Amino acid sequence: MRRQTCSFVLAAVVMLGFTGMNKAVSQGIFPYKYSIVKLENGLRAYLIPTQNPGLVAYYSIVRTGSRDEWEPGHSGFAHFFEHMMFRGTKTYPGPVYDRLVTEMGADANAYTTDDYTAYHLKFAREDLERVMELESDRFQNLFYDEPEFITEAGAVYGEFRKGRTNPWWVLFESIQNTAFDVHTYKHTTIGFEADIKAMPTMYDYSKSFFKRYYRPENVVLLIVGDIDVAATGSLIEKYYAGWKPGYVAPEIPREPEQKGERKVEVKYDGKTLPILAVSYKSPKFDPDDKLAVAGYLIENLAFGETSDIYKKLVLQEQKVQVLGASFDKNRDPGLWSIYAMVKDEADIPYVLAKIDKAVEEMQNAPVDAKRLNDLKSRLKYGFLMNLDTPGKVAGNLARYVALTGGIEAVDRLFATYEKVTPEDVQNAARTYLVKEHRTVATLKGRD
């Protein structure tokens, strides 16, 4: 198959026959042809050949993140467990795994987010089978003893310490803790410090965590680059078919509707310009929900670099040094946040009033049609220009896979973007940017 590069072409999808299904299903913005392997144990794999000679990116996406830490006292555990996944198996103990990965010259790492954990390797084509052997082995047969577990807890605490000096980190922790009452988005991915301190005592719990979440039904593979699709499909069958299913869904509490605006003042033990954050409760990700998809566009239309408020506060009046918004895509209803780093603390009420005004303008009238079309163009070019290496293709798809179980959501999302009208954006602003559903946080540093 030839790579279609980053131009606007149609992508054909082929289901490989491991479960007996074969069909072409989709066309859309995603420029590469791809194939899907689905094993009887529930594992899915997306095979995406691209024209990057010799290079392969291999992502194992576990659809478990800090969202799944529903048991009290276990915040941060998904991230901690990500570390334990590098401790090896009886067949390939940690040092042996490290040595084999080193011999391959692979670029190997992992990360954890609110909604998923991704293990990724980039390597030479000839090493694909060895990588698959190692990855399938540790996902099925992870083994470590208690002293190793306790030692790794020290490294995780070290990761917490290195980030703790960042005021944004402190702010995010407080916003989430204030905005949510019961849902697990109440804590950040790194977790509460008290829980991190207690991690060394949770060896037995870690085994239960592995058994419940590291199961084929909860994992999706993305294999991108210089691959032979048929041969790769056979390897997946060879190495993963024996993986026993048994995923146990987490009991994540449903967040009740917020009944009034919340405010929190956050103290940062360093010097920083004050930061104002306004966070609204957001809908869960659904690429077909036009109203919610229209909401994502508000991030850029109302608060991006070409917005009126940006021009006024950052460029003209220069009262704000940083202004931006983050309307995240989440598996469950989460937060859409607007941030402003304000130069003078006395201007915080003024800046908040301007944010309110920007929201009201979105709610009171349809956005300019040209600006909306410009944004659609920007989103398309932005997406396509970031697919130029196997690693970037897989990395950009990872969140969609985590939220929906597949990459088809990308085409559906961009198709929905195309359908969004100025009136849809107005309706989304009225529906989601509701004062009663928001949390206003102000972070201030030392004098």
Add this chain to the structure above:
Amino acid sequence: MRTSIISILLLAVVAAGAFLINGCSKMTKPETVLLQVKDDPTVSFRIWFKVGSQNDPSGKEGLAALTAAMMTEGATANNSYEEILDKLYPMAASYGASVDKEMTIIYGRTHKDNLDAYYQLFRDAILAPAFNEDDFRRLKSEALNYLEKTLRYSSDEELGKAGLYNMIFKDTPYGHVEAGTVEGLNAITLEDVKNFYATHFTRNSVVVGLGGGFDNALVDRVTSDMRTLPDVPYKEVPVPQPRYDGENEVLIIEKDASATAISFGFPIDVHRGSKDFYALWIANSWFGEHRNSSSHLYQVLREARGMNYGDYSYIEAFPNGGRRQMPPTNVARRQQLFEVWIRPVPNEMRHFAFRAAVRELQKLVENGLTEEQFELTRKFLRKYVLHFAPTTMDRLGYAIDDVFYNIGESHLEKFRRMMDELTLEDVNTAIRKYLHFQGLRVVFVTKDAEQLFDHLQSNAPSPIEYTSPKPEEILREDEEISHYEIMIPPHRIHIVPVEEMFQK
């Protein structure tokens, strides 16, 4: 089979436009570095000016960075900055500047569909910056905030590394961070920016770098445009000569930190292109490969002892290490340093961690690598180098650095060849020639500076306690580490409150 695949990889990674680099460079100013990639739907620009923070006038530190920011984050003669943002918006394109000690790169990338409209904006940033008073006020304020707030307080690791660079290159043109100093920035006027631009952003200091799906017409257009820059003779800054003696020296940056960040190192005079450089790269990769669990230091401090998040070492400048996995491009320098980065450790382990790292360095210097370590590491690097430059923009950056270092061929290509040609003896000779474990420059970012001062100057024992059982060999080694002597005379230990860092 393996050989042929590697050959393909090599072609893909390093040689996409090599024929153009050699074949189409024009001898007349400006020079070009061209990396044409057939079928690439985008065009990458890297316009290199031979100017950097080393050119900052004394008392105006930060002028180069502020000038580049004024060019790329401000208005031009044809558009206000607001209009520029509006025009770039539907293209999902942008441009910017990176300023290092010796290099300034004006970079950008666009889809070919938008090339004409994009290039018009991009060229204006270089040829016709407006240098408005409003933009100046905004960007100077941002730079000051970066120094006074962000660098001092938001990441102790970056603070420590910046402190180490400043310490090693004190009293040389490399002796301040690219953003400048607080007093330097405060002294800079808009007139200074205009003068600096006119003097340093000239047709004689520019090299045009283009990558991706461009054609010859674009090459002609860009080079012709750059020829309209002022014809001011290029004046080279002398190579920095860091003051250096064989004694250890410590800077303790005191702040109320819950953990201690540690960096140490010393200047080295070895560069890309030389055989010793590649030999030393193998040694360094074994000792402290960046963000890689295979590194020896990482194994000693993190894997065996769980002291922190990671421990790495470098033989080239590696800014923003916390935010990148692969080496950066276009931070090329004629004077380099060897650097060890120990990520924050609990305060009570700071002395132990420092001792453990220096002890490992001593073992490396005295023993070199074993045959097995050498073979494993070069096997790793042969393929790992493939990840250094996956995109056209990355490869263009490397190609520009090749010109800076005057290598005469692709560094990445030579890198791979050297992995085959070098011997263990080459590596161990380079270790003995360039690395040492005395005469270190060391930075701690920590609290209770006086206590650390006492411990360091007296070589007080620094026992370590764990919350989990450790193997007997680790405990035996710990006993040695906790008494490992590092001689630091009291007059070579300086305590500086964080509020004074980067002030002048």
